[in-house]
Amino acid sequence: MAPGPAVRAQRPIVDYHQLVDPNAKWWKNSRIVKRNLWIFLLLITSTANGYDGSMMNGLQLINQWESAFDFPTGAKLGLLGAIQNIGSLGALPFTPYLCDGLGRKKTIFIGALIVVAGAIIQTAAQNVEMFIGSRFMLGFGLGFCTAAAPMLVIEIAYPTQRGPVSSVYNALWPAGAVVAAWLTFGTFHIESSWAWRVPSAVQAVPSVLQVLLVLFCPESPRWLVAKGREAEALRVLAYYHARGDEDDALVRFEFDEIKNAIEGEKVQKQTGWLQLVATPGNRRRMRIIIAIAFFSQWSGNGLASYYLNKVFDTIGITDQTEQLLISAFLNVWSAINAIAGGLYCDRIGRRPLFLISTAGMLVFFVLQTVCSAQFAIHGNKAAGNAVVAFLFLYSAFYAIAWSPLITSYTLEILPFNLRAKGYTIFAFSVSASLVFNQYINPIALAALQWKYYIFYCVWVAFELVFVYFFLVETKNRTLEETAVIFDGLESVAEVFDDNKSDKKDE
Known part of the structure; x- marks a missing residue:
C-alpha cells in the first residue's frame, strides 16, 4: 500500500520560492x-x-x-x-x-x-x-x-x-x-x-x-488576522520580511494567503x-x-x-x-x-x-x-x-x-x-x-x-x-499550501485565484 493520492497532489499555482532572492x-x-x-x-x-x-x-x-x-x-x-x-x-x-x-x-x-x-x-x-x-x-x-x-x-x-x-x-x-x-x-x-x-x-x-x-x-500575523487586526499583521510581515516595505511581493503573497485561508476556514x-x-x-x-x-x-x-x-x-x-x-x-x-x-x-x-x-x-x-x-x-x-x-x-x-x-x-x-x-x-x-x-x-x-x-x-x-x-x-510548502496534501487542491483554490486576480488588478 503506497501513500494515498493526496501525497502526490499537484503543487499550488504560486511558489513562494520565486519571490525570494536565492542569493540573499x-x-x-x-x-x-x-x-x-x-x-x-x-x-x-x-x-x-x-x-x-x-x-x-x-x-x-x-x-x-x-x-x-x-x-x-x-x-x-x-x-x-x-x-x-x-x-x-x-x-x-x-x-x-x-x-x-x-x-x-x-x-x-x-x-x-x-x-x-x-x-x-x-x-x-x-x-x-x-x-x-x-x-x-x-x-x-x-x-x-x-x-x-x-x-x-x-x-x-x-x-x-x-x-x-x-x-x-x-x-x-x-x-x-x-x-x-x-x-x-x-x-x-x-x-x-x-x-x-x-x-x-x-x-x-x-x-x-x-x-x-x-x-x-x-x-503571530495569522493570529492578528484572525482577530481582525490586519493592518498590524501586515506591518509585522513587512517589518521582519521586507525591511518595512508593505508592497513587497513576498509580503503581499504571505498576507493575502494568510487572509484568504483564514477567511475560508471561518466560512x-x-x-x-x-x-x-x-x-x-x-x-x-x-x-x-x-x-x-x-x-x-x-x-x-x-x-x-x-x-x-x-x-x-x-x-x-x-x-x-x-x-x-x-x-x-x-x-x-x-x-x-x-x-x-x-x-x-x-x-x-x-x-x-x-x-x-x-x-x-x-x-x-x-x-x-x-x-x-x-x-x-x-x-x-x-x-x-x-x-x-x-x-x-x-x-x-x-x-x-x-x-x-x-x-x-x-x-x-x-x-x-x-x-x-x-x-x-x-x-x-x-x-x-x-x-x-x-x-x-x-x-x-x-x-x-x-x-x-x-x-x-x-x-x-x-x-x-x-x-x-x-x-x-x-x-517546501507554506503552512497554507500544506492543506492541499490533506484536503485537495480545491481547499486552497480560492486563495490562489484571489492572488491571481490581485496581480491582474495591479
Whole structure:
C-alpha cells in the first residue's frame, strides 16, 4: 500500500520560492536577524522542558537527593518522574483558549511565570510532598509555554527558514538535557543538599528570560488576522520580511494567503473541536498526529531519558561517576544529532528522515536487547559494554527525526483555526504517553529486567510500518499550501485565484 493520492497532489499555482532572492544572505538582513533572536527566545522553551527530564535522571544518581526523599523506588519514583507531565496535562484544557484568545506571546508569559514560581518552590522543598507539588506547578506552566511557543515560532518564521527553525525547536530538548546532565555531574560532589537544589534553581533561568522579554516579541500575523487586526499583521510581515516595505511581493503573497485561508476556514466553520474529525482530511491529520505523539515517547527512549540508572543496573554499571558521565555524553550526542536532523529536514525531507530514524532505532534496540540478555544470563561483561555502544547508536537515530520533527510536523499539517486545538490533542497524547511510561517503566524494569525491552522491539517495528504507509511529505510548502496534501487542491483554490486576480488588478 503506497501513500494515498493526496501525497502526490499537484503543487499550488504560486511558489513562494520565486519571490525570494536565492542569493540573499539572511545574516546580512538586520530585520531577519532580529526576528531570529526573538525566535531563539521561544526555542529555549524546549530547552527548559528537556532540562527537566535529564535533571530528574541526574538527581536519582545523587545520594543527597535520594536520602532527602527517603530513597524513592517503584511507584513513588514513578510518581516523581511523572508528576511534571501530569501538571502539563492539567494545563491542556486551557491552552487552546489562551493561545487563540489572548495570543501566543501572552500565553507564554503566563506559563513562564508559573514555571519560575514552581522552580523556586522546588529549590526550597523540605519534603517529598513539597517537591512533588512544585514539579506539578512546573509542568502546569510548561504546558502553556510548550503549546504557544512552537506555534509562534512556526507562524513568524521567514518562509524559507520555517522548516529548519521550527524543527530545531524540539531539537533543543536534548540541548536542555545536556545542560542538566553536566550540571548534575558538577554538583554531584557538593556534600550538602545544594547538590540537588542548584540544578532545581537553574531550571528557572529560561523562564525568567521569557518573563522579562517575551511581551516585546512580535505576535503571530495569522493570529492578528484572525482577530481582525490586519493592518498590524501586515506591518509585522513587512517589518521582519521586507525591511518595512508593505508592497513587497513576498509580503503581499504571505498576507493575502494568510487572509484568504483564514477567511475560508471561518466560512467552512473549521473552528470547533468536532472539526478535528469532521472531514476525511482532518481525520487523516489526527491519525498521524496522535500516532507520532505516542511513538515519540513509546520507542524505548523513555528508559534512557528518565531511568538510565536502572538500565545501567541491568548491565552491571553501578559506579555513580561513571553513570553520570555516560548520561552527560549521551545527551551531548543526542543534541548534536537532533539539531543536525532539524537543520537538514528541508534538504532530506520529513518522510525520509522519519523512515531512516525509525529503521535505525529498531536495529539498535534489538541489538541492545540481545546484549542485555547475554549479560543477564551469562554475565558477559563485553555484552554489557556493547549495550552502552548500541544505546548511543539508537539515540543517534532517534534524535535525527523524533527529537526535531514531531512538533514542527504536527503544526505544519494543521490549518490555522484548528492549530491550537489540534496541537492540544498532540500535547495531551505526548503527556499521557509520558505519564504512562514514567510510571510503568520503573515498575516493569524491576519486575522483568531486560525482558521488558522485548516489548519495545515489537512496538518500534509497528512504528516503522505505520511511518511507511501513513506519513506524508510537507517540505517546501507554506503552512497554507500544506492543506492541499490533506484536503485537495480545491481547499486552497480560492486563495490562489484571489492572488491571481490581485496581480491582474495591479
